Amino acid sequence: MKLRHVVLFGFENGPDRAAIANVVRRFAALQTSVPGVDAFESGENCSPEGLHQGHSHAFVLTFSSAEARDAYLTHPEHVAFANWVKPFLASTTVVDYWTEGASAP
Amino acid sequence: MKLRHVVLFGFENGPDRAAIANVVRRFAALQTSVPGVDAFESGENCSPEGLHQGHSHAFVLTFSSAEARDAYLTHPEHVAFANWVKPFLASTTVVDYWTEGASAP
Numbered sequence: 001m002k003l004r005h006v007v008l009f010g011f012e013n014g015p016d017r018a019a020i021a022n023v024v025r026r027f028a029a030l031q032t033s034v035p036g037v038d039a040f041e042s043g044e045n046c047s048p049e050g051l052h053q054g055h056s057h058a059f060v061l062t063f064s065s066a067e068a069r070d071a072y073l074t075h076p077e078h079v080a081f082a083n084w085v086k087p088f089l090a091s092t093t094v095v096d097y098w099t100e101g102a103s104a105p
Numbered sequence: 106m107k108l109r110h111v112v113l114f115g116f117e118n119g120p121d122r123a124a125i126a127n128v129v130r131r132f133a134a135l136q137t138s139v140p141g142v143d144a145f146e147s148g149e150n151c152s153p154e155g156l157h158q159g160h161s162h163a164f165v166l167t168f169s170s171a172e173a174r175d176a177y178l179t180h181p182e183h184v185a186f187a188n189w190v191k192p193f194l195a196s197t198t199v200v201d202y203w204t205e206g207a208s209a210p
Contacts, residue, residue, distance in 0.1 A: 043202025051199035094156035097148025
């Protein structure tokens with residue numbers, strides 16, 4: 001099983017594309033600056049269902065243990081990113097889960 | 106690139122484990138009753154961050170095209186599930202994204 005760390009962001013003040021691209025870039029950089037991130041992916045919401053609850057971007061990190069996830073959360077690079085990004089955000093949702101019901105890798 | 110369909114659920118009336126297990130089972134069954142679902146995984150929230158915004162379960166479906174995702178959304182089996190599950194839910198968030206920034210499959 002893998003531990004998925006799902007982060008959804010919605011941004012203040014509408015679509016300032018350059019600021020959002022910077023957030024995405026800095027978030028993605030954590031996969032190299034913090035040890036233990038097995039996989040990283042992100043993308044912009046394209047759901048036609050209208051249930052995004054204000055979130056426009058998704059980030060999914062994969063860890064192989066709760067210890068690796070915890071070490072990521074408390075790593076100075078992650079803490080610095082979290083503090084830096086906060087003023088840009090209108091909404092944040094984070095759900096982690098173990099891939100119990102996975103049908104494919 | 107893959108199209109991820111991220112669904113977060115929070116349930117009414119607290120943790121009725123049997124009812125929740127039934128929702129998870131019926132949701133998982135859609136991967137076989139609806140064509141075009143390349144992968145399915147789900148799990149219960151275990152994030153220590155307290156940013157789940159009331160969501161306790163995550164479901165992530167993978168599609169290879171927007172057409173496959175759209176066909177899933179409008180498929181009678183999905184529509185029936187969505188109508189059936191609604192009364193159980195206190196919160197629902199759905200974000201789809203193309204895996205632009207993926208570092209691993």
